[in-house]
Amino acid sequence: xxxxxxxxxxxxxxxxxxxxxxxxxxxxxxxxxxxxxxxxxxxxxxxxxxxxxxxxxxxxxxxxxxxxxxxxxxxxxxxxxxxxxxxxxxxxxxxxxxxxxxxxxxxxxxxxxxxxxxxxxxxxxxxxxxxxxxxxxxxxxxxxxxxxxxxxxxxxxxxxxxxxxxxxxxxxxxxxxxxxxxxxxxxxxxxxxxxxxxxxxxxxxxxxxxxxxxxxxxxxxxxxxxxxxxxxxxxxxxxxxxxxxxxxxxxxxxxxxxxxxxxxxxxxxxxxxxxxxxxxxxxxxxxxxxxxxxxxxxxxxxxxxxxxxxxxxxxxxxxxxxxxxxxxxxxxxxxxxxxxxxxxxxxxxxxxxxxxxxxxxxxxxxxxx
Amino acid sequence: xxxxxxxxxxxxxxxxxxxxxxxxxxxxxxxxxxxxxxxxxxxxxxxxxxxxxxxxxxxxxxxxxxxxxxxxxxxxxxxxxxxxxxxxxxxxxxxxxxxxxxxxxxxxxxxxxxxxxxxxxxxxxxxxxxxxxxxxxxxxxxxxxxxxxxxxxxxxxxxxxxxxxxxxxxxxxxxxxxxxxxxxxxxxxxxxxxxxxxxxxxxxxxxxxxxxxxxxxxxxxxxxxxxxxxxxxxxxxxxxxxxxxxxxxxxxxxxxxxxxxxxxxxxxxxxxxxxxxxxxxxxxxxxxxxxxxxxxxxxxxxxxxxxxxxxxxxxxxxxxxxxxxxxxxxxxxxxxxxxxxxxxxxxxxxxxxxxxxxxxxxxxxxxxxxxxxxx
Numbered sequence: 067x068x069x070x071x072x073x074x075x076x077x078x079x080x081x082x083x084x085x086x087x088x089x090x091x092x093x094x095x096x097x098x099x100x101x102x103x104x105x106x107x108x109x110x111x112x113x114x115x116x117x118x119x120x121x122x123x124x125x126x127x128x129x130x131x132x133x134x135x136x137x138x139x140x141x142x143x144x145x146x147x148x149x150x151x152x153x154x155x156x157x158x159x160x161x162x163x164x165x166x167x168x169x170x171x172x173x174x175x176x177x178x179x180x181x182x183x184x185x186x187x188x189x190x191x192x193x194x195x196x197x198x199x200x201x202x203x204x205x206x207x208x209x210x211x212x213x214x215x216x217x218x219x220x221x222x223x224x225x226x227x228x229x230x231x232x233x234x235x236x237x238x239x240x241x242x243x244x245x246x247x248x249x250x251x252x253x254x255x256x257x258x259x260x261x262x263x264x265x266x267x268x269x270x271x272x273x274x275x276x277x278x279x280x281x282x283x284x285x286x287x288x289x290x291x292x293x294x295x296x297x298x299x300x301x302x303x304x305x306x307x308x309x310x311x312x313x314x315x316x317x318x319x320x321x322x323x324x325x326x327x328x329x330x331x332x333x334x335x336x337x338x339x340x341x342x343x344x345x346x347x348x349x350x351x352x353x354x355x356x357x358x359x360x361x362x363x364x365x366x367x368x369x370x371x372x373x374x375x376x377x378x379x380x381x382x383x384x385x386x387x388x389x390x391x392x393x394x395x396x397x398x399x400x401x402x403x404x405x406x407x408x409x410x411x412x413x414x415x416x417x418x419x420x421x422x423x424x425x426x427x428x429x430x431x432x433x434x435x
Numbered sequence: 436x437x438x439x440x441x442x443x444x445x446x447x448x449x450x451x452x453x454x455x456x457x458x459x460x461x462x463x464x465x466x467x468x469x470x471x472x473x474x475x476x477x478x479x480x481x482x483x484x485x486x487x488x489x490x491x492x493x494x495x496x497x498x499x500x501x502x503x504x505x506x507x508x509x510x511x512x513x514x515x516x517x518x519x520x521x522x523x524x525x526x527x528x529x530x531x532x533x534x535x536x537x538x539x540x541x542x543x544x545x546x547x548x549x550x551x552x553x554x555x556x557x558x559x560x561x562x563x564x565x566x567x568x569x570x571x572x573x574x575x576x577x578x579x580x581x582x583x584x585x586x587x588x589x590x591x592x593x594x595x596x597x598x599x600x601x602x603x604x605x606x607x608x609x610x611x612x613x614x615x616x617x618x619x620x621x622x623x624x625x626x627x628x629x630x631x632x633x634x635x636x637x638x639x640x641x642x643x644x645x646x647x648x649x650x651x652x653x654x655x656x657x658x659x660x661x662x663x664x665x666x667x668x669x670x671x672x673x674x675x676x677x678x679x680x681x682x683x684x685x686x687x688x689x690x691x692x693x694x695x696x697x698x699x700x701x702x703x704x705x706x707x708x709x710x711x712x713x714x715x716x717x718x719x720x721x722x723x724x725x726x727x728x729x730x731x732x733x734x735x736x737x738x739x740x741x742x743x744x745x746x747x748x749x750x751x752x753x754x755x756x757x758x759x760x761x762x763x764x765x766x767x768x769x770x771x772x773x774x775x776x777x778x779x780x781x782x783x784x785x786x787x788x789x790x791x792x793x794x795x796x797x798x799x800x801x802x803x804x805x806x807x808x809x810x
Contacts, residue, residue: 086721088717091729096732099733103736107751114746160765183597186599191605191613191773192743196605197569201571204576207598219590222546222550222551223552223555224552226556227574228557229567231560232567235568239562240564260721261721348463348720352463364478370479370480371563375480401528
């Protein structure tokens, strides 16, 4: 193996890539776009849920209940109804997510201390928002109950909640580190599957094989530019996350860089293997989408918690490299942990990158002899 | 000249033969959507049952055990470890082995018996902010209920307000019934977009586009011949996915099939028009792919698929209006779960129709121009 020949292959790949403006646009614009979208547009935080109020009671007590409900800003009253018949329409069209119905006898029941019934209708089709809304409403109403009726009751248990690593529970802080794994998966799989599958489709790979370049040099040389792109993207993600969105970066960035390299090797190796095995841009991209991007988005624990998945899927997550990488990025960004804690994930990633490179080399040997 | 039915039929059957010849292509068209439906159906789950919980109980009394039991009984918390030392709890959270920690200090039962206040500490791993938010809500309710059951002697629990929660449309509060119908939108978009754009760009790349255009086929016939197969495949996928959602995932289809079909046809039209538009700005398949990918992700993120549109900033809420996927998802979810029909959803149908018509007009105009220039 000669470093010089390897470098020549890398340069050739880079020149080719540079001419390909749309691929480059994807490589650099997509990460920026994703970070901005996830950072600005998207919030998993449930705030300002649109609420309809149907108050038959019209008393200071009922108004105080509504005030208590909207005070913490989880709910916003967007519609005031006057008849029961309007409830169905408001919820069905999706104008409001929940509706509070206060019966005429509310103030009387409350004063009599016999438990004033109040109805909360939830549009439960979106179960996640509904669950969170229900929990908020329950807690607020329970607190309201303790304070009304003239004699305040003090609960004998004092719950102290402390949130670690992301004290304000902002979803942005969780999403940005996880997003790095998703972006790396997309870039690695898409670019390699496309640009390398194109060489197979056009037969220029055979031309390369006819030169004195060894296949190890071909494979590694082709990976170099993509590794470079990957690092630029990680830098974009870290800097935007830190500067624009104030996501804390508490751990060791050098460790993050080293582990990013491991993850990139695994993902790129897999992309090279797919393109050599399928030899068609259409199939290679689709296969890359299904085997890397989807798992990175859905099965990595990036947003959706792995413990809530059924057992077969939980087992599958163990062969998703992004799962380990998401734990690593969250760990380094938010928990400030290092190798002493992350070593099992690092070992897994190392195995994946060895496997990815091995597959890539093997597929070249089989195809080019 | 009006398009000839015979020539269009010939072209459609040639396209379908070409598409379905390759077994890998057949797999891509019919098997891949099923795999995606399965993965989405099971993975996209925002319920948080069995959240890993680590317990540090310094009190060791029947009362402290009762509190921990109260947590476990709900099914939302699963104790994965116990220890005497708070350091073990910190390590479990650091290692992501647990997301929730419960710490009960010594003297808990004694203070409770004396009328309180008795402290309980809950630690949450905020790096999984969604799970932590939901878990926090459950923990608050569990502890509140526990406290009301352990009021000091002589103090009666306040009657106060009796909140009766009634979850409509999805009484068991399962997130799957919300997500599975939405996967349909995603897969239809992907399929119509990819098949249309690529089949045209491939002809252009191979140089066979010119050959087809000098044949007696008119541009309209050519476009129909290219888009109808994609629409057919998308419709077959629609039926397969709907049947699977209903039979396998038990998603209730409460509304009318007609309302669903009408929306699907409008949506497929919009997606095909978009594919056509991409084909007019791409010279190679690779370029077409890259463009599609740049479009696909934002249109999923801004569709309300994962994230409620109501919690996006105002500007983004307005942007989502021109996203056909957003309107299709609203319709699919409402038809499936709420049994809604055309009337309450009319604005989404109108949006879909307008977007489809506008994109189609733009795509056809561009297509005529690029082929006239011989690009």
